[in-house]
Amino acid sequence: MNATRWFAWATGLALLLVLTSWATPTMGSASAGSADFESAVEAYRAGDLATAEVLFDGLLDAGLSASDRAILLRNLGNIAYRQDEFMDAVAYYTAATREESRDGDLWHNLELARASAGLEPADAGDLAATAAHLFSLPTAAELRTAGWLLVGLLALVLLVEVLRGGTSPKVAAGLVVFALAGDLALLQVRSMTALEAPAMVVAADGVELSSEPRPGYPAGIDLEPAEVVEVIDRLGQQGQAGAWVKVQSAEGQGWLPESEVLSW
Amino acid sequence: MNGMKNFMVLGLVLLGWLWFAGSAAAQDVAPRVSAHLTTGVAKLGAPVEIIVVVEGSLEGRIGKLPAVDGLAIGKPKGPSTESSMRSINGRMDIERRATWRIPIKTTRTGDFQVPPFRITVGSQNFETQPMQLRVREDLAGAELGYIDLEISPAKIVVGQPFDITLTFGWDAGLAAKINHADLSLPWWGELAGAIEIESAGRTLGGRRTTVGLNGDSQLEVESLGATTIDGRDLVAYRLKKSYLATAAGTVDFPVSHVEFGRVSGGSIFDAPRVIEMYYKSAPAKGLSVAPLPEAGRPIEFGGAVGTIEAFAKADRREVELGDSIKVKVTWSGDGNLEFFDLPDLAHAPGFEGLRLFGVKDELKSRSARVSIFDLAPTDANLTEIPPIPLVVYDPEEARYKTVRTSAIPIRVHALKGTGGLADLGDEAPRDDIRDIVTRGFSGALGVAPPPVKSPFKRPDVWLPGSAAGLLLLFGFLRPRVRRGLNPAAPLERRRRRALRVLRRELAKAQSAEDKLDAFAAFLGARTRTGAAMWHGRRVAGAADMALAPALAERLDRHLEALEEAAWGPHGSPPNDEELVGLAQELVKEGL
Numbered sequence: 001m002n003a004t005r006w007f008a009w010a011t012g013l014a015l016l017l018v019l020t021s022w023a024t025p026t027m028g029s030a031s032a033g034s035a036d037f038e039s040a041v042e043a044y045r046a047g048d049l050a051t052a053e054v055l056f057d058g059l060l061d062a063g064l065s066a067s068d069r070a071i072l073l074r075n076l077g078n079i080a081y082r083q084d085e086f087m088d089a090v091a092y093y094t095a096a097t098r099e100e101s102r103d104g105d106l107w108h109n110l111e112l113a114r115a116s117a118g119l120e121p122a123d124a125g126d127l128a129a130t131a132a133h134l135f136s137l138p139t140a141a142e143l144r145t146a147g148w149l150l151v152g153l154l155a156l157v158l159l160v161e162v163l164r165g166g167t168s169p170k171v172a173a174g175l176v177v178f179a180l181a182g183d184l185a186l187l188q189v190r191s192m193t194a195l196e197a198p199a200m201v202v203a204a205d206g207v208e209l210s211s212e213p214r215p216g217y218p219a220g221i222d223l224e225p226a227e228v229v230e231v232i233d234r235l236g237q238q239g240q241a242g243a244w245v246k247v248q249s250a251e252g253q254g255w256l257p258e259s260e261v262l263s264w
Numbered sequence: 265m266n267g268m269k270n271f272m273v274l275g276l277v278l279l280g281w282l283w284f285a286g287s288a289a290a291q292d293v294a295p296r297v298s299a300h301l302t303t304g305v306a307k308l309g310a311p312v313e314i315i316v317v318v319e320g321s322l323e324g325r326i327g328k329l330p331a332v333d334g335l336a337i338g339k340p341k342g343p344s345t346e347s348s349m350r351s352i353n354g355r356m357d358i359e360r361r362a363t364w365r366i367p368i369k370t371t372r373t374g375d376f377q378v379p380p381f382r383i384t385v386g387s388q389n390f391e392t393q394p395m396q397l398r399v400r401e402d403l404a405g406a407e408l409g410y411i412d413l414e415i416s417p418a419k420i421v422v423g424q425p426f427d428i429t430l431t432f433g434w435d436a437g438l439a440a441k442i443n444h445a446d447l448s449l450p451w452w453g454e455l456a457g458a459i460e461i462e463s464a465g466r467t468l469g470g471r472r473t474t475v476g477l478n479g480d481s482q483l484e485v486e487s488l489g490a491t492t493i494d495g496r497d498l499v500a501y502r503l504k505k506s507y508l509a510t511a512a513g514t515v516d517f518p519v520s521h522v523e524f525g526r527v528s529g530g531s532i533f534d535a536p537r538v539i540e541m542y543y544k545s546a547p548a549k550g551l552s553v554a555p556l557p558e559a560g561r562p563i564e565f566g567g568a569v570g571t572i573e574a575f576a577k578a579d580r581r582e583v584e585l586g587d588s589i590k591v592k593v594t595w596s597g598d599g600n601l602e603f604f605d606l607p608d609l610a611h612a613p614g615f616e617g618l619r620l621f622g623v624k625d626e627l628k629s630r631s632a633r634v635s636i637f638d639l640a641p642t643d644a645n646l647t648e649i650p651p652i653p654l655v656v657y658d659p660e661e662a663r664y665k666t667v668r669t670s671a672i673p674i675r676v677h678a679l680k681g682t683g684g685l686a687d688l689g690d691e692a693p694r695d696d697i698r699d700i701v702t703r704g705f706s707g708a709l710g711v712a713p714p715p716v717k718s719p720f721k722r723p724d725v726w727l728p729g730s731a732a733g734l735l736l737l738f739g740f741l742r743p744r745v746r747r748g749l750n751p752a753a754p755l756e757r758r759r760r761r762a763l764r765v766l767r768r769e770l771a772k773a774q775s776a777e778d779k780l781d782a783f784a785a786f787l788g789a790r791t792r793t794g795a796a797m798w799h800g801r802r803v804a805g806a807a808d809m810a811l812a813p814a815l816a817e818r819l820d821r822h823l824e825a826l827e828e829a830a831w832g833p834h835g836s837p838p839n840d841e842e843l844v845g846l847a848q849e850l851v852k853e854g855l
Contacts, residue, residue, distance in 0.1 A: 033707035041702045059707075068705055075700040105698035112697055147727045151734060158738040162745050165752030177735075184728050191724060 070100030086117035091200035095264040197231040199263035209254025213244035219254040295320035299392035307402035309521030309543030314366040327382030336369035409544030423569040433500030446476030448521035458507040512555040570599025576669035601633040614650035617643030644678035762789035776829035
């Protein structure tokens with residue numbers, strides 16, 4: 001009897017320790033990028049937007065943490081806005097909200113840029129838009145962290161239920177399972193709808209896709225301004241004149257000049 | 265069945281042959297053209313028609329009709345066609361005929377000749393013969409009837425509304441006989457230089473009746489009943505219309521007629537038949553429209569013409585700085601209320617301390633237009649809404665003048681801690697983006713896995729897998745740990761609390777008997793029995809107790825000592841620490 005009880009306690013504690021250790025984000029190592037960041041900020045303050053843009057853009061690495069990417073994307077959006085490139089600003093701000101969705105200033109900038117570009121507000125203010133906004137608030141990393149914490153909490157509650165019994169542990173376990181199911185569902189939806197190489201149409205009047213990567217071959221698919229698509233192929237070196245990208249939209253696939261989209 | 269089919273085929277062949285033969289015959293007959301008037305003598309105002317008949321063809325085209333002073337020749341109506349087939353001595357003959365009717369309105373008396381005009385049939389051209397028409401005054405109609413066209417005012421300028429009043433009727437003595445009336449108004453719907461606007465309004469309670477209009481439509485007019493006009497007792501009717509002059513020059517009203525009389529029949533079985541008919545004409549009139557003078561025209565002139573009055577009313581007098589005040593201005597009078605531009609208060613002198621947010625404008629009636637100006641004071645020192653000016657050209661005085669509303673006193677309360685909206689200048693406050701982020705950038709590499717599109721590519725299974733495993737582990741361990749006991753049952757809860765309760769009861773004990781009761785209660789709780797079971801009981805060698813022999817003997821000694829101290833004459837109970845220490849050892853041993 002005593003051996004079983006100790007076994008249960010030991011198992012629960014070990015599981016809790018393992019789970020909480022998994023839930024703790026791993027700290028990355030600081031890089032030399034901080035110096036470039038400071039230089040970019042100084043250039044921006046000095047009004048040298050071109051230099052600031054190059055430096056911020058150079059730091060924008062896929063391996064950065066979400067919060068760092070959000071900072072860089074927002075700053076790039078500000079640079080675009082200051083240069084009256086409102087569609088580019090909309091693209092940068094939209095990308096930043098995907099990384100950090102609870103930044104009120106970021107949403108303010110996004111709505112202002114959309115208004116300046118003549119687009120409808122990102123948050124229409126109706127019930128559906130509010131619900132979508134609410135669901136977009138936690139990041140995927142936060143959802144994972146919350147999921148692991150909930151698993152640990154569930155282990156603790158189940159342990160109490162095994163050893164002590166009673167109604168309260170059962171109710172608590174039910175609530176934790178419910179919250180965990182919601183977290184997992186949201187995480188799964190987020191995972192399924194995430195794009196590997198997202199891009200936004202920055203042509204002010206929208207653009208028509210081509211069936212081949214050259215002019216004169218319309219594919220009959222029109223993309224709206226600020227429509228988010230996924231880049232699935234590329235012709236020519238990125239950033240060079242004449243480069244084309246193949247994108248996947250809700251209506252289908254097609255090519256368009258790289259200058260008509262902004263990818264992040 | 266076959267016989268019936270053969271008969272039908274034969275009939276169709278026969279009809280086809282007849283049609284072919286008839287066509288062939290018709291092609292052989294040269295077309296003939298004739299034209300004549302329905303009458304050679306007509307009363308002034310009475311309808312006259314030219315009947316054009318083409319025989320031998322169902323088609324034809326009437327050329328340009330001649331113009332005759334005193335006669336208004338209308339557009340041809342038709343053709344109406346008819347075909348007939350007859351057999352003469354076994355030969356089938358088909359006759360074809362097309363007929364056009366060209367209406368003529370007589371506008372004055374005299375002898376007229378309608379010149380020849382061209383009619384084209386196929387490739388052939390024909391000319392009609394000259395036709396003579398004598399138009400005479402209808403003396404009886406002139407004596408019995410009445411029609412008058414009044415235009416008010418007599419002289420106007422471009423942009424000014426004007427009203428026409430057409431009054432017509434007949435002698436009151438004919439009232440019982442007259443069952444037909446038709447107005448001939450050649451200017452109806454074709455008034456050059458003017459557009460129709462909403463009428464000044466109909467007489468409330470007036471009776472309405474319907475009369476014919478230009479022989480092809482109906483018109484609702486106001487019935488005046490028996491009335492006296494120019495000393496004559498008449499049954500009269502009235503028609504009012506309002507127009508707006510759009511161009512300088514003359515607006516012409518050709519001769520108007522009223523046709524009244526008595527007809528019979530008029531059903532689907534009986535065509536209307538005129539019993540008696542009279543005609544009365546009103547002379548042609550012209551309205552002179554003068555251009556708006558350039559001299560003295562203010563730059564603020566927005567096209568207001570006529571007599572216009574303005575009245576203003578505010579929805580509030582006490583306002584906070586920047587709050588909206590709705591100023592309702594009612595424009596009234598006989599001017600062109602619908603067509604002038606509202607004064608531009610955003611740039612009007614005297615309105616520097618007010619910001620215009622918009623205007624809601626509505627034409628209530630021909631003589632009333634309401635404009636609601638949404639104004640907000642930007643100056644805390646403002647004491648009134650200045651008079652709202654409107655530049656109007658007054659045709660009676662033949663000059664431009666400014667109509668103003670009365671000033672509206674207001675009191676503006678400045679917002680606390682502000683210098684007033686005027687400090688912001690003319691431009692509305694402009695929003696701007698938030699600044700760039702300069703702190704918080706770590707440059708550290710993230711741990712978030714790259715996003716995946718499909719759960720089957722790189723499934724993130726650890727989290728749901730852990731949750732599922734945990735639940736499975738729970739299901740596996742629970743029965744093995746509990747072994748059929750419910751840890752929440754009262755006995756089990758009492759057992760878990762037994763050591764704690766023992767410490768508490770020993771601290772409160774006043775006598776050895778109390779200590780014995782407390783220890784017996786502890787043993788009863790731990791063994792899921794009662795305290796009474798442990799009074800006088802010994803455990804050494806007991807088969808139901810799985811205690812080590814040394815511990816069992818030690819327990820028995822303590823029980824004996826407690827009982828001796830409680831019930832015997834001598835003896836002292838073990839101290840509390842010793843009892844608690846024994847109890848802890850018993851719990852550790854699984855008691």
